[in-house]
Structures are given as C-alpha cells and as structure tokens.
Amino acid sequence: MHCNVCLAEVGKPIYSASSNQSLTSLCELRDGKVNVWSCPVCSHLLSEAFADTVAYYESDYKILLSEEEEDQIYEVRNGEIVYRTNHQIDTLLSKLNLPDGAIVLDYGCAKASTLKKLSSQRPDLNIHLFDVSSMYKAYWEKFVSVDRYAIHTTPSTWDARFDVLTSFFALEHIPQPVDTVKKVYSLLKDGGVFYGIVPDTFGNVADFVVIDHVNHFTTPSLTYLLDAAGFTDIQIDDSVHRGALVFTARKGSNKEITVDPTETLEKSASLAQYWTSVNRRILETSKAHTGVTKAIYGSGFYGAYIASAMSDFDHVSCFLDASPFQQGKELFGKPILAPELLPSDVKVLYVGLNPSIARSIINSLEWLTSRGISVVYLDEQAI
Ligand SMILES: [Zn+2]
Structure with a gap:
C-alpha cells in the first residue's frame, strides 16, 4: 500500500474497523471493512478504493438527487437557518477576487448547486461544469449551455482556459488525487486559481x-x-467552514516546500484510537445485554454508525429522532419514532448523536429518567 499523495509506503493501517459492513458518506450500508493508513511522510490518511469506483460514481452516488432545492443546514445563526450552499458561496467570495466575466469550471460538480446559486448572484461569470457521471445533466442544463459542460473527459479547447477551478467536496472520493490535481493545473490559465473544499477529519x-x-x-x-502539482501561494483554512479545509492555490512558478507531519501523525493516531474504542464499546455492550431489546437515539450518521457496528442489530426495535422530517421513515428496515414514543420493552438506549452534544440532549429528556433504561454513549465506558 502506497500513499496516494506522496507515493511513500504506508505500512500497516492505523485503524481497522471491527465490522465487515461500513457506512458511506450518504449513510448507506456497504459490504466491506474500513481500514485507514497514515502516511509517515506527508501525514495523509487514506483508505482502499472500491473495486467498482467508476460504476459507483456513474450511477450509485446519488447525493441529494431527490429534490431540486434540497440543501443541508450548515448552522442556525441568530434563529435563521444558514444552508450549506449559501455558506459555501459566502466563503468562496470572501477568499477569491472574481473579476467580471471570469471563466470558472466546477470540477467534479455533481448537481453544481453552489455554482448554480452563484450564477444568479453573479450572472457575469462564464460558468463551465465537469463530472464523471451523466446523471446530473438535467440540473446543469437549467443554467449552462451544452457546450459548457463535459462528462468523463474535457475537450482540448478547455486546456489553459480557466481563471478559476472549483472543487466542492470531491477530492476525498478520488483514488488518484495526484492525477486530478495535475489535470486541474493544466486546465487553468497562468495565474489562475484552484479553489476547493474537502472534509477535515479532525x-x-x-x-x-x-x-x-x-x-x-x-x-x-x-x-x-498542491505543491507537487506545481501550485504556488497555497493557503489552507481549517476554521472558515466547520469540519472542512478550504484551500486556494495559484498556477505559477513554485518553489518546493517541505511539510512537517509530526503533529498531525499524533492527532491521527488519537483519532484511530477513538474509533477503535467506540467500536469496542458498541460490541461489549451488545454482548453484555444479549437478547435485550434495544433502541438507537438518532437516525443520522452516528445512529447509522452504531447500527453498522453492533453485532445484534436484530434486537434493535427502532430509532428515535426529534426531527419531524425523520419520524415515520425507516432506517435499515427499522422505524424512526419520536423520542417520547420509545417502546416500553426497550431496556438499552444507544445514543447515536454527535458526541459534543449527545449528553445535553439526553439529559434534557426528563421522561427518560423514570424508565430505568441503560443509556450507552459512544465515548465512555459501558454501563
Ligand atoms: Zn504521503
């Protein structure tokens, strides 16, 4: 196994999941075990690619395809919902000086919802789109003409053509990011800027x-x-978008830089330990409460994760979720109920909420204290 950024050998994984089924970022179950390697040279963290990567992104990866205007909530600010797309536009405009009529390409754009919204704010921009799937065409054709999008390969007329290339949450999915970033470099004009956002696992x-x-x-x-691909003026911001790294890099003559991975390698080792202990806790509590009826509070990522990692999901009777949009739906064949509808035979409740807010939410459920239920959090010893 080699690092897909610096190509160094990466040895043994620092993390191996205990379950043979895993979750995707869209909260779907998939066969396969997650292993994570940590590169000693550049501190990149990597996992194995799907054997069917090409087919997966061609047709299976359906991010928010169900509704035209579906968006994710970034945060609630002073009582008002801020959607992720709007936050991404605000961030982009704060980081880039986009000249009038700039030629922009969203590379790996999926629905291209950020650029679509941006184009209504900035109709002067000359927007182009590229993806490895044809399933988003109907969305693109609402705001760009046919000659301004490409699927699978880019036409040669696009070489060295763009002022700005954008990439919103795409590079984390790509098994050979070196090739992609070199390609991005070749599509930019001299002095053009690559602007992107990727998850920050820390x-x-x-x-x-x-x-x-x-x-x-x-x-x-x-x-x-970015440096190895030839970019210069590399800036990475880990605070402007929660849980993500926002970067800019310019095409121009660059001088080689050295990176110090020491501190990051330590943080990665701690993160691997954190998830190993979460897995252990889920398995140990499953075992300690064999045959007992259980429920999972939370039907988002953390709730789904517990379901994927436990050995006796058959004994889970339901998920609980405070969101009225989730109630009445099912997850992995189990109903999602309002919390106060928790069935009386449930004796163990797993808390599948973001660990930073899990305790305050559960502690606010006064009715729960009288139920004599064992509550299992992800980040403490089994009860
Ligand atoms: Zn590396």
Whole structure:
C-alpha cells in the first residue's frame, strides 16, 4: 500500500474497523471493512478504493438527487437557518477576487448547486461544469449551455482556459488525487486559481470512518499534493467552514516546500484510537445485554454508525429522532419514532448523536429518567 499523495509506503493501517459492513458518506450500508493508513511522510490518511469506483460514481452516488432545492443546514445563526450552499458561496467570495466575466469550471460538480446559486448572484461569470457521471445533466442544463459542460473527459479547447477551478467536496472520493490535481493545473490559465473544499477529519471525526472517502486530507498532505502539482501561494483554512479545509492555490512558478507531519501523525493516531474504542464499546455492550431489546437515539450518521457496528442489530426495535422530517421513515428496515414514543420493552438506549452534544440532549429528556433504561454513549465506558 502506497500513499496516494506522496507515493511513500504506508505500512500497516492505523485503524481497522471491527465490522465487515461500513457506512458511506450518504449513510448507506456497504459490504466491506474500513481500514485507514497514515502516511509517515506527508501525514495523509487514506483508505482502499472500491473495486467498482467508476460504476459507483456513474450511477450509485446519488447525493441529494431527490429534490431540486434540497440543501443541508450548515448552522442556525441568530434563529435563521444558514444552508450549506449559501455558506459555501459566502466563503468562496470572501477568499477569491472574481473579476467580471471570469471563466470558472466546477470540477467534479455533481448537481453544481453552489455554482448554480452563484450564477444568479453573479450572472457575469462564464460558468463551465465537469463530472464523471451523466446523471446530473438535467440540473446543469437549467443554467449552462451544452457546450459548457463535459462528462468523463474535457475537450482540448478547455486546456489553459480557466481563471478559476472549483472543487466542492470531491477530492476525498478520488483514488488518484495526484492525477486530478495535475489535470486541474493544466486546465487553468497562468495565474489562475484552484479553489476547493474537502472534509477535515479532525474537525468532523465521522469523516474518518466513511468507506467512500478514500482520502482524508490533512493540512500537510494537502499542501504536499498542491505543491507537487506545481501550485504556488497555497493557503489552507481549517476554521472558515466547520469540519472542512478550504484551500486556494495559484498556477505559477513554485518553489518546493517541505511539510512537517509530526503533529498531525499524533492527532491521527488519537483519532484511530477513538474509533477503535467506540467500536469496542458498541460490541461489549451488545454482548453484555444479549437478547435485550434495544433502541438507537438518532437516525443520522452516528445512529447509522452504531447500527453498522453492533453485532445484534436484530434486537434493535427502532430509532428515535426529534426531527419531524425523520419520524415515520425507516432506517435499515427499522422505524424512526419520536423520542417520547420509545417502546416500553426497550431496556438499552444507544445514543447515536454527535458526541459534543449527545449528553445535553439526553439529559434534557426528563421522561427518560423514570424508565430505568441503560443509556450507552459512544465515548465512555459501558454501563
Ligand atoms: Zn504521503
């Protein structure tokens, strides 16, 4: 196994999941065990690619395809919902000086919802789109003409043509990011800027265990990748978008830089330990409560993760979720109920919520204290 950023040998994985089924970033179950390697040279974190990567992104990876205007909530600010797409536009405009009429290519664009919204704010921009799947064409044709998008390969007329290339949450899926970033470099004009955003596994620990993220970029590994492709003026910001790294890099003559991976390697080792102990806790509590009826609080990523990692999911009667949008749906064949509808035969409740908010949410459920239920958190010893 070699690092897919600096090509150094990476030895043994620092993390091996205990379950043979894994979750994708879209919260779907997939056969296969997650292993994560940590590169000693550039501190990149990597997993194995799917054997069927090409087919997976051609047709199976259906991110938010169900509804035209579906978006994810980034945060609630002063009582108002800020959607992820809007936050991404604000961030982009704060980082880039986009001249009037700039030629922009969204590379690996999926629905291209960020650029679509940007184009209504900035109708002067000359927007182009590229992806490895044809399933988003209907979305693209609502705001760009046929000659301004490409699928699978880019036309030669696009070489050295663009002022800006954007990449929103795409590089983490790509097994050979070196080839992609070199390609991006060749599509930019001299002085053109590559602007991108990738998950930051240290800011969002869930990213570490999703099977379709073959790359978990760290600040040193992302710097290495961009520098090796020839970029200069590399800037990486880990605070402007929660749980993500936002970067800019310019096409121009670059001088080789050295990265120091020491601190990141330690953080990666701790993260691997964190998930190993989470897995152990889930398995030990499953075993300690054999045959007992269980429920999982939370039907988002963490709840789904518990389901994927436990050995006796048959004994889970339901998921609980406070979101009215989730209630009434099913996850992995089990109903999602309002928390107060917790069935009386449930004796063990797994808390599948972001660990930073899990306790305050569970402690606020006064009705739960009188139920005599064992509550299992991901980050403490089994009860
Ligand atoms: Zn490396």
